[in-house]
Amino acid sequence: xxxxxxxxxxxxxxxxxxxxxxxxxxxxxxxxxxxxxxxxxxxxxxxxxxxxxxxxxxxxxxxxxxxxxxxxxxxxxxxxxxxxxxxxxxxxxxxxxxxxxxxxxxxxxxxxxxxxxxxxxxxxxxxxxxxxxxxxxxxxxxxxxxxxxxxxxxxxxxxxxx
Numbered sequence: 001x002x003x004x005x006x007x008x009x010x011x012x013x014x015x016x017x018x019x020x021x022x023x024x025x026x027x028x029x030x031x032x033x034x035x036x037x038x039x040x041x042x043x044x045x046x047x048x049x050x051x052x053x054x055x056x057x058x059x060x061x062x063x064x065x066x067x068x069x070x071x072x073x074x075x076x077x078x079x080x081x082x083x084x085x086x087x088x089x090x091x092x093x094x095x096x097x098x099x100x101x102x103x104x105x106x107x108x109x110x111x112x113x114x115x116x117x118x119x120x121x122x123x124x125x126x127x128x129x130x131x132x133x134x135x136x137x138x139x140x141x142x143x144x145x146x147x148x149x150x151x152x153x154x155x156x157x158x159x160x161x162x
Contacts, residue, residue, distance in 0.1 A: 001116065004045040005029045006036030006062070007078065008054050012101075016049070019105050025112075033057025040066045041138055044126040045073050047115050049108075052079040052090065060093055067094035070137040071125055074115040078103070127162045134162050 003025050007013040010031055017027045028043055030036035033054040040048055040062060048066075052059035063075060074096040079086070082100040090098050096118070097111050125137030133142040139155050141148045150158065 001046045002026045002028070002044065003112070004036070004039045004043060004048045004073075006031075006033070006039070006049065006054065006059065007051045008032055009051075016105075016108070019109075020112075023109060033059070033062055037062045037065060040071065040073070041069065042135070044128070047112055048073050048075045049078050049112075050075055050095075052077060052081055052086075060090065063090070063093045063095060066137075072137075073125075074118065076108075076111055076115060078108075127159075129162060134158060 001024070003020055005013060005017055005020070005027055007016065007029070008031050013029050013031065017029050020027050028039055028045070030039050033056040036050065036054065036059075037057055039045075050059045050062060054062075059077065059079070063077075066073070066075075075094065076097045076099060077090045077095045078099050078101065079090075080101045087098050096115055099108060099111055125135055127134040127136065131144045135141070136159050139152075141150055141155070141158065
């Protein structure tokens, strides 16, 4: 199972990443909003753990962007913002769960397991065939890591055939 962790506090991110890896998860980490948005849009994942207060692009904007692009990966907001209004905003923007800092690692794991159970029917927007990567959410195609620009008709046909 692959998790994207977007957290600007490097010490906390390191602890979370190490703990998740010890539990058998593969973790890609980003430490600011730009890196995080890139990973969320381009790396297939089973869960995204997303801090709200990030440099460059805040977590709510990242969440809005990926949801508008049709990326349905379950998102767990992990943040120090703990008011009811903050929670409502995060969940209404498209988050699947909300965990406030500080937290117990066991609770984080339980919430991830819950998201994975709910997300079993959610297909990844990325189809990979050898070195060909088709992102059905962002309508991008890469071969060997290089982007290939297709017309809308070509893109639809490729998605259908894949």
